[in-house]
Amino acid sequence: MVSFFWYGSCQRTKLIRVRITLNALRQSACWPALDKRHLCNDSYGMSQSQLRLPGPPRTCCQFTRAVPDGDSVVRDICSVCGHIHYVNPRIVVSAICSWGGRILLCRRAIEPRRGFWTPPGGFLEAGETAEAGALREALEEAEARIAIDRLLAVYDVVHAGQVQLVYRAQLLDGLFNPGPESLETKLFGWDDIPWAELAFPTSKWALTHARLVEGETEFAPFRNPSV
């Protein structure tokens, strides 16, 4: 810390400048340039330089566990640059996509739950809206172009550190194919859905909830089932 005794206004300004510069140097000691890898489709018209996404800590970061000032949670704090490593839930976006009364599912080509079926979905990227993320996942996993109808459900998956947003959507043209992360993509009638081979509990929740409101236009988003 810089102590302020009496200085002329000019010297005080210089000291403040020095402190700002020192802080910048401390930051740059551990942190790489801003990470611009995840700048994509829908970023509210912001340019790359306006999207300020920090990259990962450098290896010179040395973390200790402590409660930051003004906080109430124990976190990893870098003793070199002061960076606080916050761990927050991640957002998963997916869509129950229908075509002619049938539902599009993907058989996963990747772990976890390789070989099991799930609606197209995945982690939201920085720089995109939740709806844009759901469109992107349908395209990536099933090469499907979809139109989102409305928000179907919000599920908390606390043990996995996730909040899942599930949309109801329609295929735009009925076309789909397995993307690199899918072994197979297929339309299922409600009675043919492979309930025992679904990848995740939330896959089952979302399909069950979608069926409950099939054809309905006014409903509140579902939450976790109570049982």
Ligand SMILES: [Zn+2]
């Ligand atoms: Zn650091």
